[in-house]
Amino acid sequence: MRLISCSATGASLSSLTLAFLLLLPCHHVASILGQKSDSALTVVEDAEGGEGAGADEEEEVMVDLKVVKPTAQWQTLKPEEAVPAGSHVRLNLQTGQREVRLGEEQLKYWTQEHREREATQPTFSPDELKQAMKKIKEDLNPDSVASKYRPLEELKRDMAQLDLLIETxxxxxxxxxxxxxxxxxxxxxxxxxxxxxxxxxxxxxxxxxxxxxxxxxxxxxxxxxxxxxxxxxxxxxxxxxxxxxxxxxxxxxxxxxxxxxxxxxxxxxxxxxxxxxxxxxxxxxxxxxxxxxxxxxxxxxxxxxxxxxxxxxxxxxxxxxxxxxxxxxxxxxxxxxxxxxxxxxxxxxxxxxxxxxxxxxxxxxxxxxxxxxxxxxxxxxxxxxxxxxxxxxxxxxxLNQYRSDSALLGSLLSLRDQYQEMVQSEMILGEENSYFAEIVDLIDALQVKMK
Known part of the structure; x- marks a missing residue:
């Protein structure tokens, strides 16, 4: 594989690079971009397929491409400059210049305390990057994935030997x-x-x-x-x-x-x-x-x-x-x-x-x-x-027996007063449509029928 420069107008990271960068801690990637170099790197496959003669030899080329470090204030962006992902970019209609500043998430992330902590984080050497890329390639090999699992036929034979009795x-x-x-x-x-x-x-x-x-x-x-x-x-x-x-x-x-x-x-x-x-x-x-x-x-x-x-x-x-x-x-x-x-x-x-x-x-x-x-x-x-x-x-x-039942009439009056107090207490606490309010509604409905 070889490393080529990424222009400011459009070269995109390959899928393999994206997978690799996702595996790296965010602060390590930031360290590579922000401390080790102001260059943007893109990893691409060899045009010849990568597995022919000389495929094992990989060339690393570092091409200077200035990556702007946005701040909380808008700053002018030159044509040959690139911006980190997540930044806010706008076109100033008065000057015709592109301007960039930190995005909302970056504003939370790139605090002064974080920058000081990032300065102490270790960086990766080209050899370490090279070994990591080889490890990703090995993990994606279908043969290595299949070797971790047992064949289906073997599982069927083992299940048959168990002689399980399954009842309906x-x-x-x-x-x-x-x-x-x-x-x-x-x-x-x-x-x-x-x-x-x-x-x-x-x-x-x-x-x-x-x-x-x-x-x-x-x-x-x-x-x-x-x-x-x-x-x-x-x-x-x-x-x-x-x-x-x-x-x-x-x-x-x-x-x-x-x-x-x-x-x-x-x-x-x-x-x-x-x-x-x-x-x-x-x-x-x-x-x-x-x-x-x-x-x-x-x-x-x-x-x-x-x-x-x-x-x-x-x-x-x-x-x-x-x-x-x-x-x-x-x-x-x-x-x-x-x-x-x-x-x-x-x-x-x-x-x-x-x-x-x-x-x-x-x-x-x-x-x-x-x-x-x-x-x-x-x-x-x-x-x-x-x-x-x-x-x-x-x-x-x-209904006629209800109306002549003085004990029932007294119970309804007493219960209504009791539950009405409970409802008012709950309203003070900010509770509405309570269970006690439903009971009050039932008592009211019965009293209406008995009139």
Missing amino acids: DVQIMRRLLDQFNSSNSTTEQRLNILHELEYLVHQVDNAQTLCSMGGLQLILGGLNSSDVRLQESSAFVLGSALSSNPEVQVKAVESGALQMLLTALVTAQPLQVKKKVLFAVASLLRHFPYAQRNFLSHGGLQVLSELFRADGGGVLRTRVVTMLYDMISEKELISQTGLDPVLDASHEERVRQYSKVSLEGGLLENGWCSLVPQLLESTEHDYREKALRALLAMAPTC
């Missing part, structure tokens, strides 16, 4: 069901199997496949187990399989899952079991009017009301009230006008199915108009919010 989700579920049904499986092993199944059935296809394998009956059988841990885990798997999965919901109703879940709620069960059973019931009823109608016909609202009265901690109360709110909101939403029947051909059929879900009579009959306000007595903000949303949803049915 279907094969895994089949194996788990066989192990669960085995008489040699212990309770701990069955609990681990249910844990793995719960993870798998979150995928819609896996849940449907599990049902076709007979897994649904296995899970329902776990609800009748004498071990409360198996009951809890079985209800959890069932709820996960039912979530947003209409095909599994239909099979569960046909298999009698609803009756089994309601039975589990009315019998004496630990709190953790009832929480998972409620989760399964909510998953079964969500967006499934046929299941909701069966739920009402089997006394579901009465079962939930008894559960609400018996719960003193509020955990089950909140889940029950949320379930009621979801059922009411679904029916109200599907009944609203404005949906385009052309874009949603099944809308009319869904309206027909939800019209058969008679919630209003069950809410009045089982005393829900007076039960839900009791949740406002909780100290948890989340519980109060869910109660307020449910009260608003139930207002068309329970």
Whole structure:
């Protein structure tokens, strides 16, 4: 290779030089340009190809080409002068001269402290530059790159020797069901199997496949187990399989899952079991009017009301009230006008199915108009919010009872004052659209309906 001079009007650095300069620390390059010489260097390949006779001999030629050192002030640039990259160059329309000064980044970089530090940095000799260029050339050699990696065929042979057993989700579920049904499986092993199944059935296809394998009956059988841990885990798997999965919901109703879940709620069960059973019931009823109608016909609202009265901690109360709110909101939403029947051909059929879900009579009959306000007595903000949303949803049915309930009227006034103070405190701190402001809006909306 040989070094030639770079004219001020346009010779550009070759790609190889750019790669080399990028490998060098910025302060070393600055040292070469700014201290060692005021010359600009360009590295180009030999015209003959570089690998013929004499290719190993490289000639170095230093040609003086003054490189201007810009300052913070504009200075005139002569035709034979070059400028460092990043400098600002302009044409003075009054004098017709080109002028140059430091760019914004250079102004930050070329401080007096930096210049003093650069003066102490070591410089590179021509021999060192020559060796560095040879190293770059060797690194770019395809043979040297390929030698660092193993051939693909060799990797395939090694993988084949490992004899890996890769199971699909279907094969895994089949194996788990066989192990669960085995008489040699212990309770701990069955609990681990249910844990793995719960993870798998979150995928819609896996849940449907599990049902076709007979897994649904296995899970329902776990609800009748004498071990409360198996009951809890079985209800959890069932709820996960039912979530947003209409095909599994239909099979569960046909298999009698609803009756089994309601039975589990009315019998004496630990709190953790009832929480998972409620989760399964909510998953079964969500967006499934046929299941909701069966739920009402089997006394579901009465079962939930008894559960609400018996719960003193509020955990089950909140889940029950949320379930009621979801059922009411679904029916109200599907009944609203404005949906385009052309874009949603099944809308009319869904309206027909939800019209058969008679919630209003069950809410009045089982005393829900007076039960839900009791949740406002909780100290948890989340519980109060869910109660307020449910009260608003139930207002068309329970409005007369709301107006005659002095305890409810007093609770709303007290809660509004409490949350309004919280909102004002947050506004002082610069917070807007807070969670407490939403609760105030819910209280205001309910008070408007009750007037």
